[in-house]
Amino acid sequence: MAPVLTPERTAERLCELSADVRAAVLLDAAGAPAGVHGVAKANSRELAELARELFEAVDRAHRDLPGGPPEQVEVQVDRGAVFASRTPRWTLAAVARRTALSSLLLMDLRAVLGELEHGRPIRRSVAASEEGAPGPASEEAAASESPVPELGQDAE
């Protein structure tokens, strides 16, 4: 069984999940850092402070949007990109490479926050050629397998 994701490990989990993430920070509802990964301990508080400022600036400027206050932010700058996502309880911000794909990174942020809040483990695929990889033993078994396993399980 997969270990339960703790707030302290959440930033590290995001860095593991996405190769484009260089550093990440998780803030709690009060804006206090709950976990940092990718920067030295001395700089972790500053990174958390900046992440908090990011959403504060968003709230000041875009509070009155028709769809409600923004939940996610993406800022592309010259030397990198910053992505942040929040739920009522947590805010997760990541500094990524400039080449990172926005949609994938925002999805990763949501997935990690989902795992932290609801304990839903993120499903990761393993290459079939990897030794010991779980999967169908034969081509016939692979052909009979549903391409969307969740749908197959629901039907049973």
Added chain:
Amino acid sequence: MKEKRKGPIGRAADLAEGFAATMRRMQREREPRLLVYDETGYARLVQPNGRGYQNLVETAERMVGLVEDAEAEGRPLRRVRGDAEAAGEPRRARSRRDAFAEEEDA
């Protein structure tokens, strides 16, 4: 429809146009870009003259700078030529020609 230019001048003009387009694209890609998403995932592009644009871009730049500093600290420093000699380490040959010359000198 754009008429295709023929001849060497036309080809040179096409090349120059392609180059200019590439430069414009690279410049556009380097420009800061800011998007906010609502809870349904609907994205809004914030224009450079939009509210909070400058503040948000500055904050993001500081975050990226902080991470760059951390990455630079983690990376071993590049040694420049002369450091080894200053530290009293024996000078290493930098090429086959240098090695041959050192053998000759010896």
